[in-house]
Amino acid sequence: MRNPQLNQHGELQHLLTLDGLPRNILNAILDTAAPFTEVAEREVKKLPLLRGKSVFNLFFENSTRTRTTFEIAAKRLSADVVNLNINTSSAAKGESLLDTVDNLCAMQADMFVVRHAASGAPMLIAQHLQNTGRDHIHVVNAGDGRHAHPTQGLLDMYTIRHFKKDFTNLTVAIVGDVLHSRVARSQIAALTTLGVPEVRVIGPRTLLPTEVERLGVRVFHDMREGLKDVDVVMMLRLQNERMNGALLPTPQEYYKIWGLTAEKLALARPDAIVMHPGPMNRGVEIDSAVADGAQAVILPQVTFGIAVRMAVMSMLGSR
């Protein structure tokens, strides 16, 4: 079975997941993103790479931040951007997902940026486009269920490369709710592909997926043990609805054991960086002193995010 995001020449046709994406393509995206960071410094922040193209932001799940960064990225590439927020409660089903897509294709869409609560939805759209011979339309996954958030994973890699230069001598820890996190899955896929020798996941057993070690990570439950001598700490967001219940007793207990405080961070390497995909729950997964501290690179992540999304969209859209 061919990886559905690559065309028959092995080039990127859609960006759906980082799992299985070859290292050369990951590096090509990061390399392409580098000059785009400078565009933001200019007085005129526009490039004509996607002029005349229509990018549809197709958000079946609420998001302000990700949608906005995609919108900015597309506009900086001179694309026309259409935002569609389609709230779907699974109970009130109207038009099917693929019918929606077909309708938007009829409006001459060139690219779909898709966020969906169900894992695999962007892949379904990509397969549908392929099966119906519409290879000129590209799909970028902006987060699907627990499956993947590839542009977040890529911007995280860009951030690590920016601050650490080389991946092949790093120890990276991913902390928190890996079970429900599409971000963590994309991070793990990218880190292992880019040659990071040790990727750790830290969290309670209830928040780590079954056989996660098969993804190439070392599992820790003890925060202090897991953070020892790491170069990069990647925090994950803990969703509100998971804080009280059968997964975790209370946010207080979670913070006490797995919250990132200055004291725990001191166990990492002195030059370790702290990352977070946002939005943060201060006092739940991360202490404000760390979030605003010298080691945090959370805001640069956001800035790099635009450059990385420009890179992905320009590589797809100019093909």
Added chain:
Amino acid sequence: MNILISNGRVVDPANRTDAVQNVYVAGGKIVALGRAPDGFTAERTIDASGLVVAPGFIDLAARLREPGYEYRATLESEMEAAMAGGVTSLAIPPDTDPALDEPGLVEMLTYRAKKLNRAHIYPVGALTIGLEGERLSEMAELVEAGCVAFSQANVPLVDNTVLMRALQYAATFGFRVWLQPLAPFLSQVGHAHDGEVATRLGLSGIPVAAETVALYTYLELARLTGARLHITRLSSAAGLALIDQARAEGMDVSCDVSINHVHLCDMDIGYFNSNCHLVPPLRSQRDREALARGLAEGRINALCSDHTPVDDDAKQTPFSESEPGATGLELLLPLTLKWADRAGLALLDGLARITSDAAKIVGITKAGHLSVGARADVCVFDPDAHVTITREGLRSQGKNTPFLGMELPGKVRYTLVEGQVMYGLSEQQKVQSP
């Protein structure tokens, strides 16, 4: 009509027969094997040279979707599929809409099936009203109406008190209870086997414990009540081990597995292939091997299609939102042959799992074998022909199966039901077949 099926290789597991001989059919029954009975004149002769002549197959789970889901399939369409698959007896799970919890419904279904004059149907009644797990169904009345057993289909029974009472009540009459091992809640939290594939794809997982916890409960309550238990659609090695253990302790319990679960595992989900969204979920490769071996060794008694036609609209959605199930009636023989071949089993032993062994579970005595006097339900097939499974080639209204595009062994040439040829490939079609 008097029919002579000549020169075929007669493979009849019930009688341990595997020999080339003639089969003589008259008055809807098998009247002789080998030599013609006195005064027999064939009105039609089926040349079965190079073909296998077997008892028509018995499928322990075929959803015909009536009543309630006629947009997915109808009795007409699925009976055609059964005939094309050589399946002449079908046990029907009760998860129709409304559920098969009323004698009138069962009578209507049986009447409709009889009128169509294709496969024989054996309805499995709902154990509780509406499968809701609260009130017992009228089991004695339902058996009078034609039910052969009782089950909850794929609906977990939440209240173990009700389950215990239902088993006690069924045991009062000696009725069989077929239970799908699905622990409430545990079986309802996910869409795929809780393992590496689900973790990678971000699908919520159904742990093996969803099966084993239910089995512990069912087996314990069966011990307590003396109910005759049949476990449907095993999915895991651990589940099979529990059945083995119960038998070692002297318990009389049978079990079956679906064609999907002896051939596929969670890795076949690939990139979210919703045709692999099934209940129970496809489990690990190790589980699949254990099930295939267990079936070969007879620790799993029967193989079934778990035929569940689903419309395209319900499949062309993200995996977790898709309707579980796959079409299977026409794949029962090919996948039995493929499994038996891989397990190194003789044809006789392989076919037993979809004929004589399945007959015992349903309680069919007149069919499932080719003894003189048996109902002349016969399948004549070419074991060496290979068929590529395509949407167009399937007669079932359900076109969704994980085996689409695969080339499988075994092509049905003729299907006889009560001595009538209900399916037969013409000479021309025979030539065209691969």
